[in-house]
Amino acid sequence: MNQKIIKYFKPLFFLFIMIFFISDKAKADSLRELIPSYGVIKPKFVSTQVSIGSGIVHKIRYKLGDKVRRGRILISIIERETIRNYRNTLKGTVAKIHVTPGAAISAGMPLVTIVNSNKKYMEIAFSPDESKKVRKGLSVLSQNKKSIIGTINRLSPIVDPDTGTVLSFVNLESHGTPYRIGEVLPIFIEGKVKNCQKVIPLKELGLYTTGYKVKFISGDKACLEEILL
Secondary structure, eight states, X not given: OHHHHHXXXXXXXXXXXXXXXXXXXXHHTEEEEEEEEEEEEEEEEEEEEEOSSOEEEEEEOOOTTOEEOTTOEEEEEEETTEEEEXXXXXXXXXXXXXXXXXXXXXXXXXXXXXXXXXXXXXXXXXXXXXXXXXXXXXXXXXXXTOOEXXXXXXXXXXXXXXXXXXXXXXXXXXXXXXOOXXXXXXXXXXXXXXXXXXXXXXXXXXXXXXXXXXXXXXXXXXXXXXXXX
């Protein structure tokens, strides 16, 4: 009886072993691409008062860093013996004062910039080639903890003619991290899972200088492809 049971389960045992090794190999030979980049923290809401006409700066009511409520007078301009007051349209902080008292201004010149720092987003600049790997909805990870800090919600359809880059915009999920405006963060963009002929720790890359080439690097791992001679 025992021999019959052993005879019956022996093929199943070997089948299980084969499935285990095949699945383990498939897992080892695939790797999610992590695209390294840098993101800049920017405010969602910015308001810059612009001069309507020509004149002389009479009085600047606030200084850099002051908190300002909506409707308050920011700056007064003398225009043809009358004074025009420019009022704040956004509750926030004085981020930049573009003029000085007594300065002559013309129509269209920026005067004072107000920033609301409560709402922020991340801006990432990619080269045109890098942008082909990126799409809306991809997760953005911190490079140090590899935790999700946001998702790409918009990607510019054109290349910026001044910088030659493609901009993407990220909704932040800070997980309690207080990001500062202007802060530059090293990040990873979580790409697709790709097949690799060999996955190795990055520190072992020197052991595979012949016979293999690096397909891509993902964090602390490398995806290798065999060089066919």
